[in-house]
Amino acid sequence: NAGVTQTPKFQVLKTGQSMTLQCAQDMNHNSMYWYRQDPGMGLRLIYYSASEGTTDKGEVPNGYNVSRLNKREFSLRLESAAPSQTSVYFCASSEWDRGLYGYTFGSGTRLTVV
């Protein structure tokens, strides 16, 4: 059972380049999320998908787009990377379970934009 798998683990981009971060979960969860984590800022929600076919903006969506490809996969795209997008990106998934739930996180993507 792999849980949540993110690719790539590390990436260096030049300003203006584009890339897609991939995320897949094998726990049959309905909800998936993309967070970024910066020193002193904590985890901030970029986009989320409550269920297959729906996506919504989180706290810091500017400069990003997402696609919920199917129930398993949720990708995050940077169309024109900027140095301000240098961060660690985490994908997570969750399911409602008798009113209690928690996220399962992927291992993260460390992105540097130069």
Place this chain on the structure above:
Amino acid sequence: QKEVEQNSGPLSVPEGAIASLNCTYSDRGSQSFFWYRQYSGKSPELIMFIYSNGDKEDGRFTAQLNKASQYVSLLIRDSQPSDSATYLCAVKMSGGATNKLIFGTGTLLAVQP
């Protein structure tokens, strides 16, 4: 005011002592509260959740919730050097049917051998 606040630390405790980590939140209607542990360079992992006022114990960990005062805490008994990590408090805010969580910035715990 931030929605979920934590002291960034570092909180330094000697091995074997009790570590007390605190978190306050702004949304009085919040229902579910979580503590995640994050080792340096790793992803967060869920260690405790609580949704009722009072204490919830799991091994060396106790989560405490006081909704009237809008704070949640995590106690770690018999602290070990392996407990040294950043502890993230997360809150499910009221409203909406989604499960999105708001995270605090985390408290760095250092357990001294």
